[in-house]
Amino acid sequence: MRAIRKPRPEPGLEVCEVPEPTVGPTDVLIRVKHAGVCGTDLHIAEWDAWAQSRLHPPVVVGHEFAGEIVAVGDEVPAELKVGQLVTAEGHIVCGHCRQCRMGDGHICRNTRIIGVDRDGAFAEYLAMPSGNVMGLNGIPTTTGAIMDPLGNAFHTVLTGDAVSGGTVLVLGCGPIGCFAVGIARAAGAAKVIASDINPKRLELARRMGAHAALNATTEDVPARVAELTQGEGADLVCEMSGHPDAIRQAFASVRLGGRINLLGLPQGEVPLKLSNDLIFKGVTVYGVIGRRMFETWHQMQRFLSSGLLDPTPVVTHTFPLEAIHDALDAIRSGAAGKVILEIGS
Numbered sequence: 001m002r003a004i005r006k007p008r009p010e011p012g013l014e015v016c017e018v019p020e021p022t023v024g025p026t027d028v029l030i031r032v033k034h035a036g037v038c039g040t041d042l043h044i045a046e047w048d049a050w051a052q053s054r055l056h057p058p059v060v061v062g063h064e065f066a067g068e069i070v071a072v073g074d075e076v077p078a079e080l081k082v083g084q085l086v087t088a089e090g091h092i093v094c095g096h097c098r099q100c101r102m103g104d105g106h107i108c109r110n111t112r113i114i115g116v117d118r119d120g121a122f123a124e125y126l127a128m129p130s131g132n133v134m135g136l137n138g139i140p141t142t143t144g145a146i147m148d149p150l151g152n153a154f155h156t157v158l159t160g161d162a163v164s165g166g167t168v169l170v171l172g173c174g175p176i177g178c179f180a181v182g183i184a185r186a187a188g189a190a191k192v193i194a195s196d197i198n199p200k201r202l203e204l205a206r207r208m209g210a211h212a213a214l215n216a217t218t219e220d221v222p223a224r225v226a227e228l229t230q231g232e233g234a235d236l237v238c239e240m241s242g243h244p245d246a247i248r249q250a251f252a253s254v255r256l257g258g259r260i261n262l263l264g265l266p267q268g269e270v271p272l273k274l275s276n277d278l279i280f281k282g283v284t285v286y287g288v289i290g291r292r293m294f295e296t297w298h299q300m301q302r303f304l305s306s307g308l309l310d311p312t313p314v315v316t317h318t319f320p321l322e323a324i325h326d327a328l329d330a331i332r333s334g335a336a337g338k339v340i341l342e343i344g345s
């Protein structure tokens with residue numbers, strides 16, 4: 001089958017032929033129709049320090065996808081059937097560690113990620129453990145292919161109870177930030193404020209429903225948030241960029257007793273004055289990793305199937321599998337929203 005692979009421990013990806021995956025008794029074999037390309041794939045292509053420390057090439061890359069079940073193992077539950085359109089949680093967890101057994105599989109200490117630690121989704125076929133598979137129930141595969149990053153956004157926005165009737169500040173309007181804006185609107189936020197340094201991304205945030213879109217290069221974000229909230233600050237800040245300046249803005253913009261959910265990954269240390277920025281303000285901070293298994297997925301399915309949320313404006317580019325390098329260039333340019341690959345029809 002055709003696949004996109006990291007062939008060797010060096011920069012680059014190759015489109016090549018690889019053997020079809022084998023299917024164990026608890027696996028389903030999925031013919032991939034659409035797959036999402038993300039920053040992680042760019043890190044893997046460029047072979048940065050994280051990729052060097054984590055990957056053991058050769059490995060088929062890609063972790064965001066949707067497709068059709070073409071075979072099921074003997075022990076797969078009857079709910080999963082050949083012909084069904086599905087997506088899947090790409091974090092394969094152990095089920096045995098303390099976190100898994102307490103219902104916190106998203107922080108399993110033995111997580112293995114498809115397209116990183118084992119072969120992934122930029123391929124014609126992919127085998128997945130049935131427990132990770134989610135039926136799409138009418139959601140198109142173009143949307144199914146982005147439910148992994150969309151789930152990150154759901155996890156960020158809906159953790160805590162600050163959204164309904166509240167003011168939500170989203171810092172960083174890449175695809176996940178733009179999803180977060182739409183989710184906050186759909187979940188009943190009274191005011192959604194978005195911030196970024198890229199006018200194209202701010203435009204996308206507006207399209208997803210942001211009441212105000214602040215350009216952080218020309219505007220004082222905490223001052224503008226104070227203005228827009230009668231001096232109170234935001235009830236919930238979703239930090240999606242990982243930029244140290246934005247993280248400082250998060251603490252400066254949150255209201256007393258408010259909540260900050262941090263998804264963006266800073267590269268180094270971020271200086272904060274914990275006394276003034278967090279403790280005296282009575283702020284709650286939550287680290288967002290992955291998607292809750294599987295509450296986030298069920299939440300997301302209901303928002304999508306009911307039409308409460310339409311994430312499609314965020315998808316700006318679609319490429320065939322062979323054009324993976326154009327897809328990565330689109331992400332590099334900073335002008336793209338979500339980029340997807342069309343793999344099978």
Ligand SMILES: [Zn+2]
Pocket residue numbers: 037038039040063064148149
């Ligand atoms: Zn991703």
Ligand SMILES: [Zn+2]
Pocket residue numbers: 093094095096097098099100101105107108109110111
């Ligand atoms: Zn575990």
